[in-house]
Amino acid sequence: MDQKIEKILVKYLMNAADIDDLEILSNWLKKEENKQIFKNHVKINYVMDSNFNEFDVVSAKEEYLQKIRLKKRRDRKLKTYNALRNAAAVIAIGFASVYLLNEFAFKEATAYGTSTVVNSQIEPGTDKATLTLEDGSQIALEKGSSLQTQNANSNGEEIVYEADKKRGKEVVYNYLTIPRGGQFHVVLSDGTEVWLNSESQLKYPVAFIDGESREVELIYGEAYFDVSPSTAHKGARFKVFNQSQEVEVLGTEFNIKAYKEETNIYTTLVEGKVTVNFGDQQQKLLPNQQSVTNIDQKDIEVRNVDVYGETSWRKGLFSFKSKSLKEIMTVISRWYDVEVIFENSELENAMFNGVLKKDQSLEVLLKAINKTNLISAYEIKEDKVIIK
Incomplete structure (x- = not known):
């Protein structure tokens, strides 16, 4: 399979394909031989669950029409034309993909073992966290609850900090702890967004000091960062500390996985540039690269990875x-x-x-x-x- 098509296919399966990707994939699937290549590739490389059988054409059409409306530098006529064309592409891909996945992901995989379930209906995790304030008091955040403080507000699914125009030189920290079976989204006072995975903890300032380095600590767990650029903060760089590792950025998107029971710290760059520091070692990452910091062996290895797969938990x-x-x-x-x-x-x-x-x-x-x-x-x- 062509590498460009393979990359687009991965993005599609990760819900990360944009309008242009969908158009390319739709045109490629018009050829019968390519449908077979598509089928064989997914059959070899993926096991899809039954929820992928469902494809809401109306919702998908509206979602991608909205994406087209937001595209810049396109005149109104071109937007309308592309909206219709790409909506059709989405529908075509949807039906083709659902059909193919039905054909080989389920009908051919019917011979499997037995299972036993005893008094248990274990549901998936949900949005929940514990917020620890500067005075040590703790507040449970979860769906259906709300919170408003002097610096932040939460709807139970995320917590958003406001920029403090009157802040002084003292840095005050909050902690956000995500339990097993949980996830949460936080918007820091500088506009940086952080998605936290299960069993994670983040330490961060309630407000950053204007013009000074913006520093947070991923104490443990996994987090995806979409960093507000340094150009919007008087050149202030953004740093993420974890154990002995330091990640320094100007403004970018990246993922860090550093669980307590694991000896490796994985830093995956999605967009922009980051520098990973560990002891006297330093590695600069480019998009689609991942550094693996081995705490025991005290070294850093850099490798190319599929960033969509590495960060799919966020989606x-x-x-x-x-x-x-x-x-x-x-x-x-x-x-x-x-x-x-x-x-x-x-x-x-x-x-x-x-x-x-x-x-x-x-x-x-x-x-x-x-x-x-x-x-x-x-x-x-x-x-x-x-x-x-």
Whole structure:
């Protein structure tokens, strides 16, 4: 498969394709031989869950029409023409993809093991966090609740800090802690957006000091940063600290994964430039690159990665490409707040490729994995999952 088409296909499956990507993919799929290539590629590289069967044409059409309306430097006539053309492209891709995924992702994967569920209906994680204020008091943030302080307000799904025009030289910190089975979005006072994954904690100033370096600390866990550019803050750089690592940026999008039980820190650059510092070592990253900082060996390795897969959690997806079943179950255990036990330790090293939605019950997700025949069966018993 052509590398350009393969990249667009990955973006489509990660919900990251834009209008131009969709048009290219739609035209490419018009050829029958390309439909077969598409089918074979996804069959080999991905296991799709049943929720991908659903494609809301009306909603998708409106979503992409809105994207077109927001595009700059296009005159009104061209916008109208492209809106109709691209809406048709979206619909064509949707029907083609759903048909193909139906054909091989499910009908051919019917021979799989049994499962047992005992008194358990484990639902997916949700937006929730604990906010620790400067005086040490803690406030639970979750859907359906609201909060308003002197510096911030929350609707239960995110917390937004306001720029303090009267701030002095004293830096006051808040902590946002995301439990297992949770996620949360925070907008810092400089406009920087941070998405926090399950089992994560971020330390950050309530307000940054004008013109000085903007510094936050990812104490543990995973976070996606969309940093407000330094040009909007008198040249002030943005830094993220974690253990012995420091990431310095001017304004960009990147992801850091640094869980407590892991010896590696993964920094993935989506847009812009960042510099990763670790001890006396320094590495500059370009888009689509990832640094792997090994705490024990005290070194940094840089490699090219699929950024859409690495950051898909922010868009409500699990994307596993050549991941071991043990790695996958570690991610799943955090999101569903369960303990995973392997009855056969050899299964831990079994490799899996898949794109699965996060907004479904644990049983539905396990059924999708079970269809690969990597595991013969599984058992859900209260808050434990036993892989057999």
